[in-house]
Amino acid sequence: MSESDFDIGARKGHWDKYPEVFKPRGVFDQAAKELFLQHYMKTGRLYESASAANVCQETVRRHERENIDGFAEQFAIAKGIFREHIEGEIQRRAIEGVDEPIIGGRNRDEIIGTVRRYSDPLLMMLAKRHIPEYREKQQVDLNVS
Secondary structure (H helix, E strand, C coil), X not given: CCHHHHHHHHHHCCHHHCCHHHCCCCCCXXXXXXXXXXXXXXXXXXXHHHHHCCCCHHHHHHHHHCCHHHHHHHHHHHHHHHHHHHHHHHHHHHHHCEEEXXXXXXXXXXXXXXXXXXXXXXXXXXXXXXXXXXXCCCCCCCCCC
């Protein structure tokens, strides 16, 4: 669907043939932007956050692309905060571990304790990111003739 198809459909009011993400909703004013950004910082999900702000995700994309009222910078900050949450969770699972229940009992239907599990793949990913010696070596051969 091209932008011109979208514009024509918008002018004629033929929203039934367009996907839900393109259908108009509320106004993306400053209050809606704040709601969107707060939700995005927690979830990192564009569609869900746009729905929480009562706008379609295409509206959010347009405001970012055209940097309407400085929205591109605000959205970039929200994306960075969400990335920090992800990195924190990766680090927690790799270094601090996660308690998993031990199921037991007569009918194996009760939690009788927990065991702490660590994620070696996540720890290795962190090591590769922060310690150059753990990064995979890549060699590029250039032949100039």
